[in-house]
Amino acid sequence: MLPKLKQILHKADADYADIRYEIKKDTFITLDGKELSNIGSTTTDGYVIRVLKNGGFTSVSFTKEEDAEKALKTAQENAILIGNNIEKPVKLAEVPVIQDTFIPTLKEDPRNISIQEKLELLRHYNDIPLAHDKIAMTNMRYFEMIREKYFISSEGAEIHEDLITTGIGGSIISKEGNLTQNVRVGAGGSDGFYTVRDLDDKFEQRTQIAIDLLKAEPVKAGAYNCILNQGLAGVFAHEAFGHFSEADIVESLPAMRKKMQIGNKLGNDVLSIIDNATMPNQLGFYKYDDEGVAVREVKLLINGVLAGRLHSRRTAQEFVEPISGHCVAEDYRFAPIIRMSTIYIEPREKTLEQLMAELGDGLYILDPKGGQTSGENFTFGAQYGYVVKNGKKYRMIRDINISGNLYQTLQDITAVANDLKLSKTGGCGKGQTNIRSCHGAPHILVKNVVLGGI
Amino acid sequence: MEKLLDMARKVCDQAEIYFCDPTSSEVMFQKGELHDIESQFQSGMALRIIKNGKLGFSYTKNLINREEFLQNALDSLKGGVQALYDFPHTSELPALKTYNQHINEVTSSSMVENCTHIADIFLQNTDAEIELVAYKEVLNLRIINSQGTDLHSKIGSVGYWLGLVYPGGGAGISRVYEEKIPFSISRNILDNLVKMYNDSSKVVTIPGGKMKVLFMPGSMYTLLWRLHSGTSAKSIYEDISPIKNDIGKQIVSEAVNFYDDPLDAEVSAARSFDDEGVPTKKMNIIEKGVLKNFFYDLNYAKKLGAQSTGHGYRSSMWGGDTITMKPGPRLQHPRIEPGEKSFEELVSMMDKGIILDGVMGAHSGNIPNGDYSVGVSPGLYVEKGEIVGRVKDVMVAGNVYDTLKKVVAIENKLHTCWGGRMPAILFDSISVSSK
Incomplete structure (x- = not known):
């Protein structure tokens, strides 16, 4: 593959150019209730060319090899157009030129397991909730995405890396009268099929939560002190803080950039946040990003002080900060953008029981249900929760959506527990979807959280 | 495509090929300045086959090997996905004017020029962080099936997304405009956006409670997704x-x-x-x-x-x-029929309340049940019929079937927005929570 890409890139008339070619193999199985609604395996492929010329940096994606020249020409024209319309020419941070092939080691390669066995496993899990009367519906899917990526640059980089993601997940919907409730269930990872085995207990637990939610009370709107469990606190690390560690987002918001200077004290002393794709056996793992840069651990926040940022080559140069290897694309349709890999809140010494005692009266809210940020404001949902009185869990609550301000909330996180957990499924939709977006945290205590109720 | 259909017809009961080839360009402005241009030349094909009441499916970006492509679909028949329906025989459809060749006059340069003009007006009249996107997309869509259906449509669109972001806040006033032919956005529209931004630049604090909420078209997808779920044959x-x-x-x-x-x-x-x-x-x-x-x-x-x-x-x-x-x-193509009030009249009908110009978190919450609980992004606060500022850390919540019972008035026109074309709708007595 690499010689063919070199031929294309050779024709580029530019200060810098790179090309990425990807073959993507998807295997998918979907069950809606008992019914199989989708099953198959398919391969697609495509190219992305990026060009730096005349101080302008731009990209074109295409699917047919014969479109390569047209794509190059378009990219060159657009780069010139950009260069003529911006004051400060784009430069890319210098990086080591890498030539490497990286194929991850898998524990049980999903490609060696028949689709029939995958279907049987999915059916087995799916039957767990469906055995209960109050479960009206399930939407469950098995997915496997294999990205075979080839990258070369005019600087001489030549990299082939494979990313193999496996997962099982979906929703369990309970119903009584006209009331429906749903919970999510899921697992998976980047290092083999074993990540979707032995999930019976998990499916049982999630089913029981879906049933219990039918009797739970809607939470009353208002401000509460809350303990967030690991899944939910991880979403906070991702949504509320993480996106503002992405240099391309901060870059577009000058007032925010001013507040987000390295060295600024932003959060409570107990709070440290790290992004680390290099840890093995977790969902967010990769070796090189989609501009050929080796990813490294970045300490983003240390004891409440901003310590680092996630970069592309362009933003590292613009911010005069070290490169980090976080410029990642969804697939062959897209130029890469800055993404978190595995972002997590560093654990401290306290136990959950100690946090509950510190909370006294408030709410214990659990498991994420989607989140979104807009500047310094964020919102995300919790799947369920409990009223806490005097440090003890009482009745179950539902319809929990929280909203807050990044800076205020970083101050309001007053305690962090010792029980770090990383997510097994992910999905971040910053323009492109990143199914490997992984987050984690221990339990955290947050003061004065706004809940919307219904 | 015809050859592939012939091949498929020989080995299955029914077959359908869907083809699509979007070509697009997107110009992005950040901080009022050109930031990036991205182009795509994509194409692809999907095959559905039905044999003995079972469905086979495959897709490809490059039809290099027809045999292999068909074989993938045949292989997926083994999965046993039920397909008891027949592909339709469709002909003689009304011709819709979805493509106008003048769209070819839209180039990256012309989009940059238009955005520069808009950015200049916004920069001169506000302290906002300006984000703009201009886009153009042309695609051919073709569907052929073994029942003799052969349908084709060429679609061309050009559009602008304009964002006036409050400094530091991230939230802002944003609008989408889309046409089939080259167009520029009128000075009147730009001036109205500037006024709305400037009127709402002051942050105000409000107590929570039940109040009037004006859902702007850009927030309507919150309600739309829930109505969609409730009325879909799948649900x-x-x-x-x-x-x-x-x-x-x-x-x-x-x-x-x-x-x-x-x-x-x-x-x-x-x-x-x-x-x-x-x-x-x-x-x-x-x-x-x-x-x-x-x-x-x-x-x-x-x-x-x-x-x-x-x-x-x-x-x-x-x-x-x-x-x-x-x-x-x-x-x-969902729509809610426009009512009789202008946007200004709707605002004047609010003693106190929130203009929900955008939302965060419409995808979380219990969608099948119709519940929503969204962060304002932004929420403009109105008192005695005037915008007096904007609120932060505020959530608006309800259930779509309950909210739609509380209509006070509906705006008299449709706006293109995410998910369809919608008017602004004023609702009474909606739950608003705040710190």
Whole structure:
């Protein structure tokens, strides 16, 4: 593959150019209730060319090899157009030129397991909730995405890396009268099929939560002190803080950039946040990003002080900060953008029981249900929760959506527990979807959280 | 494509090929300055086959090897996905003007020029952080099947997304404009946006409680997603719609007429056939508050003993590559019928309340049940009919079927927005929570 890409890139008339070619193999199985609604395996492929010329940096994606020249020409024209319309020419941070092939080691390669066995496993899990009367519906899917990526640059980089993601997940919907409730269930990872085995207990637990939610009370709107469990606190690390560690987002918001200077004290002393794709056996793992840069651990926040940022080559140069290897694309349709890999809140010494005692009266809210940020404001949902009185869990609550301000909330996180957990499924939709977006945290205590109720 | 269809026909009962080739360019401005231009030349093909009541499916970006492509679909038959429906025989559809060759006059340069002009006006008149996107897309869509259907549509659209972001806040006033021909945005529209931004620049603190909330078109997808879930044939079949048994019943305010209008040639996305080749038509879903229809694709129509209403589309809540998705019931052209009040009149009807110009978190919450609980992004605060500032850390929550009973008035025009074309709607007594 690499010689063919070199031929294309050779024709580029530019200060810098790179090309990425990807073959993507998807295997998918979907069950809606008992019914199989989708099953198959398919391969697609495509190219992305990026060009730096005349101080302008731009990209074109295409699917047919014969479109390569047209794509190059378009990219060159657009780069010139950009260069003529911006004051400060784009430069890319210098990086080591890498030539490497990286194929991850898998524990049980999903490609060696028949689709029939995958279907049987999915059916087995799916039957767990469906055995209960109050479960009206399930939407469950098995997915496997294999990205075979080839990258070369005019600087001489030549990299082939494979990313193999496996997962099982979906929703369990309970119903009584006209009331429906749903919970999510899921697992998976980047290092083999074993990540979707032995999930019976998990499916049982999630089913029981879906049933219990039918009797739970809607939470009353208002401000509460809350303990967030690991899944939910991880979403906070991702949504509320993480996106503002992405240099391309901060870059577009000058007032925010001013507040987000390295060295600024932003959060409570107990709070440290790290992004680390290099840890093995977790969902967010990769070796090189989609501009050929080796990813490294970045300490983003240390004891409440901003310590680092996630970069592309362009933003590292613009911010005069070290490169980090976080410029990642969804697939062959897209130029890469800055993404978190595995972002997590560093654990401290306290136990959950100690946090509950510190909370006294408030709410214990659990498991994420989607989140979104807009500047310094964020919102995300919790799947369920409990009223806490005097440090003890009482009745179950539902319809929990929280909203807050990044800076205020970083101050309001007053305690962090010792029980770090990383997510097994992910999905971040910053323009492109990143199914490997992984987050984690221990339990955290947050003061004065706004809940919307219904 | 014809050759592939012939090959497929020989080995299965029915076959369908869907082809799509979007070419697009997107110009992005950040901080009022040109930031990036991205272009795409994509194409792809999806094959569905039916044999002995089972469905086979495959897709490709490059049709290099027909045998292999067909074999992938044949292999997936073994999965045993049921397909009891027939592909339609469709011909003689109304010609919709979805493509105008003048769109070729739109170039990256002209988009940069237009955005520069807009950015200059915003920069001169506000302290906002300016984000702009201009885009152009042209695509050919073709569907052929073994029943003799051969449909083609060429679609061209050009559009602008304008964002005036409050410094430091991230939230801002934003609007989408889309046409089939080159256009520029009028000075009057730009001035109105500037005024709205400037009027709302002061942050005000309010107590929570029940109050009037004006959902702007850009926030309407919050309600739309929930109505979509409640009226989709998939939810009816899965028995998770709270309004499953309510056809013919008054479910929301009489003021609400909710319909789907694929033939609305005002917009480039107009379609005379869906992604399964079924003819489309204008269809009322809620008429004067009474639930009239659910919407069906071929698959769920068959399962429920109904006819497809022409709503089988290859799309999802989050977009995605159409060829990789199988058709499912989707409302692609939803509208709520405009009322009689202008935007200014709606604002003047608010003693106190929030203009919900945008939302965060519409995708979380219990969508099947119709519940929503969203962060304001932004929320403009109105007192005595005047915008006095904007609120932060505030959430607006409710249930779509309850909210739609509380209509005070509906704006007198439709705006292109995410998910369809909508008017602004003023509701009374909506729950607002705050610190």
